[in-house]
Amino acid sequence: MSTRTLYDKLWESHIVREEGDGTALIYVDRHLVHEVTSPQAYEGLRLAGRKPWRVGSIVATADHNTPTTHWDEGIRDPISRTQVETLDANIAAFGAKAYFPFRDRRQGIVHVIGPESGATLPGMTVVCGDSHTSTHGAFAALAFGIGTSEVEHVLATQCLLMKKSKSMLIRVDGTLPHGVTAKDLVLSIIGRIGTAGGTGHAIEFAGEAVRALSMESRMTMCNMAIEAGARAGMVAVDDTTIDYLKGRPFAPPADTWQRAVERWRTLASDPGAKFDTTHVFDASTIRPQVTWGTSPEMVVSIEDRVPDPDRERNAERREGIARALEYMGLTPNVPVTDIRIDKVFIGSCTNSRIEDLREAAGVVRGRRVAGSVKLAMVVPGSGLVKAQAEAEGLDRTFRDAGFEWREPGCSMCLAMNDDRLEPGERCASTSNRNFEGRQGAGGRTHLVSPSMAAAAAIAGHFVDVRRLY
Amino acid sequence: MQPFRVHTGLVAPLDRANVDTDAIIPKQFLKSIKRSGFGPNLFDAWRYTDRGEPGMDPATRRPNPDFVLNQARYRGASILLARQNFGCGSSREHAPWALADFGFRALIAPSYADIFFNNCFKNGLLPIVLAEREVDRLFADVAVFPGYTLTIDLERQSVATADGSLTYGFEVDPFRKRCLLNGWDDIGLTLQHADEIRTFEARRLHDQPWLA
Numbered sequence: 313m314s315t316r317t318l319y320d321k322l323w324e325s326h327i328v329r330e331e332g333d334g335t336a337l338i339y340v341d342r343h344l345v346h347e348v349t350s351p352q353a354y355e356g357l358r359l360a361g362r363k364p365w366r367v368g369s370i371v372a373t374a375d376h377n378t379p380t381t382h383w384d385e386g387i388r389d390p391i392s393r394t395q396v397e398t399l400d401a402n403i404a405a406f407g408a409k410a411y412f413p414f415r416d417r418r419q420g421i422v423h424v425i426g427p428e429s430g431a432t433l434p435g436m437t438v439v440c441g442d443s444h445t446s447t448h449g450a451f452a453a454l455a456f457g458i459g460t461s462e463v464e465h466v467l468a469t470q471c472l473l474m475k476k477s478k479s480m481l482i483r484v485d486g487t488l489p490h491g492v493t494a495k496d497l498v499l500s501i502i503g504r505i506g507t508a509g510g511t512g513h514a515i516e517f518a519g520e521a522v523r524a525l526s527m528e529s530r531m532t533m534c535n536m537a538i539e540a541g542a543r544a545g546m547v548a549v550d551d552t553t554i555d556y557l558k559g560r561p562f563a564p565p566a567d568t569w570q571r572a573v574e575r576w577r578t579l580a581s582d583p584g585a586k587f588d589t590t591h592v593f594d595a596s597t598i599r600p601q602v603t604w605g606t607s608p609e610m611v612v613s614i615e616d617r618v619p620d621p622d623r624e625r626n627a628e629r630r631e632g633i634a635r636a637l638e639y640m641g642l643t644p645n646v647p648v649t650d651i652r653i654d655k656v657f658i659g660s661c662t663n664s665r666i667e668d669l670r671e672a673a674g675v676v677r678g679r680r681v682a683g684s685v686k687l688a689m690v691v692p693g694s695g696l697v698k699a700q701a702e703a704e705g706l707d708r709t710f711r712d713a714g715f716e717w718r719e720p721g722c723s724m725c726l727a728m729n730d731d732r733l734e735p736g737e738r739c740a741s742t743s744n745r746n747f748e749g750r751q752g753a754g755g756r757t758h759l760v761s762p763s764m765a766a767a768a769a770i771a772g773h774f775v776d777v778r779r780l781y
Numbered sequence: 782m783q784p785f786r787v788h789t790g791l792v793a794p795l796d797r798a799n800v801d802t803d804a805i806i807p808k809q810f811l812k813s814i815k816r817s818g819f820g821p822n823l824f825d826a827w828r829y830t831d832r833g834e835p836g837m838d839p840a841t842r843r844p845n846p847d848f849v850l851n852q853a854r855y856r857g858a859s860i861l862l863a864r865q866n867f868g869c870g871s872s873r874e875h876a877p878w879a880l881a882d883f884g885f886r887a888l889i890a891p892s893y894a895d896i897f898f899n900n901c902f903k904n905g906l907l908p909i910v911l912a913e914r915e916v917d918r919l920f921a922d923v924a925v926f927p928g929y930t931l932t933i934d935l936e937r938q939s940v941a942t943a944d945g946s947l948t949y950g951f952e953v954d955p956f957r958k959r960c961l962l963n964g965w966d967d968i969g970l971t972l973q974h975a976d977e978i979r980t981f982e983a984r985r986l987h988d989q990p991w992l993a
């Protein structure tokens with residue numbers, strides 16, 4: 313048999329039927345649902361007199377709109393409340409395998425609770441009406457975001473009509489230097505290949521440096537595959553994957569565990585498998601990264617300076633740089649370490665898992681947030697992450713340093729709730745998007761790793777976290 | 782879904798690369814639980830000088846006179862001319878809903894973000910890919926000729942000026958094309974294969990019971 317990539321294997325094992333033109337009907341194993349992109353899909357289902365095809369595939373939670381303080385007061389914003397209540401009503405009417413509603417102790421960001429509950433398993437197709445569904449690819453799942461029409465399509469048919477993407481291998485050799493994280497790695501990859509670099513591709517992250525990463529870090533990488541333009545990112549199964557899954561609530565029970573593991577072990581690209589595109593990186597050269605612009609590809613290392621548009625020869629790019637610098641309120645050629653910040657956000661589906669919080673707490677411990685920083689906040693990715701962090705005393709570490717310790721949710725990643733930047737405010741953020749207005753109209757976002765965000769909070773400006781260790 | 786066959790409309794140019802979905806419809810408007818009504822807030826942050834919030838009456842807003850869609854010559858435009866990687870960012874379908882609700886029927890750009898591209902077809906909005914050079918030419922012509930219109934013929938896969946002086950062909954996936962031409966709903970089409978789905982599912986859950 314010919315050699316196949318991991319993506320080939322995942323794709324082929326989900327084909328229900330193929331149309332002549334390359335379009336295939338692809339079966340969906342896991343459907344994650346949240347309050348923002350599902351109401352119109354359920355409305356469509358109801359109007360057509362249809363029912364969910366397989367209720368057992370659905371795992372739902374409320375995350376985008378939920379507040380991160382004063383949970384006892386409920387959701388004050390009436391529009392957000394309507395969305396969350398609409399989800400409550402839809403799940404009550406149509407059912408789900410699991411629902412973690414607002415204020416449930418297992419509630420959290422949909423891309424955090426899927427893996428932590430074991431609802432995301434190797435070999436699955438995982439979809440959600442959210443682009444960062446690529447996160448789940450860390451488990452050798454084919455995971456991608458879909459629009460609301462597709463949410464309705466999956467609800468009604470358990471399938472999606474799609475065409476196969478091209479395959480891209482991103483191989484990272486070597487070892488990441490101390491203090492350099494998966495976030496830095498993926499940001500520097502995006503800086504190199506660009507936000508359209510992965511368009512039309514499914515990316516497999518592989519190589520020595522990726523094998524050495526924890527599941528949390530692999531999730532951070534796959535989470536940002538979408539920022540490189542790819543719809544899906546994935547990592548092959550190994551012991552790290554299997555150890556992570558063992559004992560999770562929705563992982564296979566003891567009687568099928570061995571069989572499942574045997575099958576999962578086949579979920580890797582065959583030696584010599586062909587990819588349409590290959591990029592190779594050397595982990596040992598990666599330094600901590602900070603974005604300076606309004607797209608994740610606008611990124612430099614902490615040792616660099618803000619770019620100068622006048623040095624860019626391509627007119628369109630020059631204009632893009634100039635426009636981004638204007639929005640960001642930055643002067644060309646200024647060292648990144650001179651950029652002062654107003655707020656710090658540690659959270660989002662990119663970096664709000666327990667390992668991220670440990671990493672940030674390690675930097676913060678015994679230090680104080682700079683007086684010039686108006687707000688430094690930590691928003692755990694889920695109720696379970698929060699409980700774990702509290703059991704380890706991380707909440708105390710953060711609070712003692714002057715951070716706010718919040719309830720779980722998407723929070724200031726996209727500022728649909730009350731957590732947002734005011735116009736002109738500058739934020740060190742562990743999230744995944746620095747688009748104009750993403751964290752609040754006029755807000756200025758710099759994407760960084762959790763330890764770099766923590767270091768910036770302490771210093772009041774960006775600093776090389778490697779100096780603080 | 783409204784079928785798309787031949788459409789003639791006024792062209793509006795949006796001369797920026799990488800226009801993201803947050804720019805197309807800022808997130809404060811995503812809290813609606815309906816599919817319609819997003820048009821007045823399309824490109825809200827660029828279109829108005831005051832800060833938009835849901836529920837505001839568009840008549841009381843302060844339009845930004847510099848923004849292209851506010852210029853009188855582009856009023857009623859139904860074809861949006863854009864630059865590369867249009868629609869990047871989130872998977873939210875609110876972006877094509879807003880474009881369609883505003884009155885756009887087709888987009889022309891050198892490239893689009895994947896998910897956005899897919900979402901357009903599902904909402905009767907035709908995203909046409911033309912070569913960079915052809916898009917440059919259209920931008921130049923739109924700027925020079927007020928009232929510049931184009932005719933898009935999906936069956937023939939062509940974009941043409943009214944006088945026929947300029948015609949470009951474009952590629953479109955045959956399946957998507959058929960759906961758009963006929964206004965077909967994807968779900969109905971898929972459910973014609975319900976038996977095959979059931980068979981596939983039964984075998985899968987039998988072989989891998991942990992997926993249930």
Ligand code: SF4
Pocket residue numbers: 375376421422423442444660661662721722725726743744
């Ligand atoms: S944390 Fe941010 S990126 Fe992740 S699902 Fe929530 S809003 Fe989307």
